[in-house]
Amino acid sequence: MRDLWQTRPKLRILYIGTGPYATLLMPLLVMGGTSALERVDLVEVNPSSARMLQTCLDLLELDQRRIHLYAADFMSWETPHRYDLIICEVMAAALVREPQMAVVKKARGLLSPGGVLIPERISLFWGLSNQNREPRWPSGMSRVPPARYQWTHLGDLSAAETPPTTVELEVKRAHCEGQELTLFTEVQVYGEEVLQDAESMIVNTVCVFSDFRAYPCRLRLHYVEGPRPGWTAEPIRSGEGNCLRGK
Incomplete structure (x- = not known):
């Protein structure tokens, strides 16, 4: 995020497969706030994990005018937005078990020019x-x-x-x-x-x-x-x- 902020005043972030705590992003949201973020979209397919994450967002009093949580399957989820940073949780080795290849193929089409996909490779x-x-x-x-x-x-x-x-x-x-x-x-x-x-x-x-x-x-x-x-x-x-x- 620090690297992206050098060229972009506000970031748009998409986090796919957050789990119940969005651990790859939540600490940064808590410590750094959301003032330098234009939009954060969180997508989680498991309803119970999405409910737990919503509870965390409420308890931490994060600015939910910028943070949007979707309890949805990313492969059928649609958005008009393009993102500077997209985070994809990798769930298993060798691209097995979870549809990681399909998720990455769709996610990279949502990157803004010069955007970053995590993991990079x-x-x-x-x-x-x-x-x-x-x-x-x-x-x-x-x-x-x-x-x-x-x-x-x-x-x-x-x-x-x-x-x-x-x-x-x-x-x-x-x-x-x-x-x-x-x-x-x-x-x-x-x-x-x-x-x-x-x-x-x-x-x-x-x-x-x-x-x-x-x-x-x-x-x-x-x-x-x-x-x-x-x-x-x-x-x-x-x-x-x-x-x-x-x-």
Whole structure:
């Protein structure tokens, strides 16, 4: 917000998926007030969370002439406004479970020129790894560092980019034993603030395939969009497709 205020006297903010306390924004509203804000729109799909957030706004006596709370599904919610800052809560690693990709696609169309989307970038990688040795939040780093093979950038989700939803992979058979096809997530929140291994639930690893003994080592990785998105992996028969080879 401080960076945006250097070029804009008043900000318009959209916060998608606030939960009951809007934790990424509420402390700033309480400490800094709302005088330098033109408009703040809060969108929360869960009715009970929206009610709790309204209670918080009332108790804190925040200026609700500028702050507007909507108990609505963002994907069907409409607004004529454009925003200088849009905050999207990232709920799970590797863009699974919550419709994060669909939300970001819609949200970036609501940015004003030069506006900022938080998080700035979600980067996805694939590789082979043993899940039992991978660092996880909240337990932290494993005592035995994981061996990661064929670490390869899959794509980015940001205000300007969308990762591919279907990718064909060639897995080296020498690396398959005891390993699983794993998705890794790195989240650039803003600027130099980056979440990596075991620093948050949203960067935990996700296993998408493990039975290499029964299938060829050429796989088609596909992202299924919808209310409960996730990844699938299926074998590619000999002679099909063009594969992305890992390192």
